[in-house]
Amino acid sequence: MHDKSCQDFQKTVNKYLTRHRSVLDILSKHQEATARVNRAFVKAVTECGCVKVNACRQQIPADTNYSDLYQYMSSHLSGEPCSSCKEILAKELGHSLFYFTAICNLAGLDLEDIMTDEQKRVNTLGFFHLS
Numbered sequence: 001m002h003d004k005s006c007q008d009f010q011k012t013v014n015k016y017l018t019r020h021r022s023v024l025d026i027l028s029k030h031q032e033a034t035a036r037v038n039r040a041f042v043k044a045v046t047e048c049g050c051v052k053v054n055a056c057r058q059q060i061p062a063d064t065n066y067s068d069l070y071q072y073m074s075s076h077l078s079g080e081p082c083s084s085c086k087e088i089l090a091k092e093l094g095h096s097l098f099y100f101t102a103i104c105n106l107a108g109l110d111l112e113d114i115m116t117d118e119q120k121r122v123n124t125l126g127f128f129h130l131s
Contacts, residue, residue, distance in 0.1 A: 026099055036092045036095065050081055
């Protein structure tokens with residue numbers, strides 16, 4: 001069964017995407033929106049300072065099992081985005097999702113099916129999903 005909110009969102013995107021109907025426009029707008037997500041996170045670090053990055057090589061004991069790897073991996077982040085930065089990030093992620101959904105629409109793909117299929121792949125492949 002499909003999630004009505006995903007279907008409704010796809011219909012809304014299709015209804016209101018009028019200026020940039022070309023696949024080329026949509027692909028470039030999605031890339032631009034994704035870059036704005038990255039920029040919003042960077043600004044949370046460099047301008048606001050609510051998030052700090054302390055990156056270094058991951059410290060993993062030599063005898064660690066692959067299934068235990070998660071507990072040794074760091075995000076390299078400390079803190080979390082303040083309410084203002086969260087609001088900006090959410091807005092930019094929303095725009096990125098809009099254009100991602102527009103790509104789905106052009107390709108005749110169902111957003112809910114994509115999410116369900118990906119969840120099945122992740123659950124089936126587990127740790128090996130992205131390796």
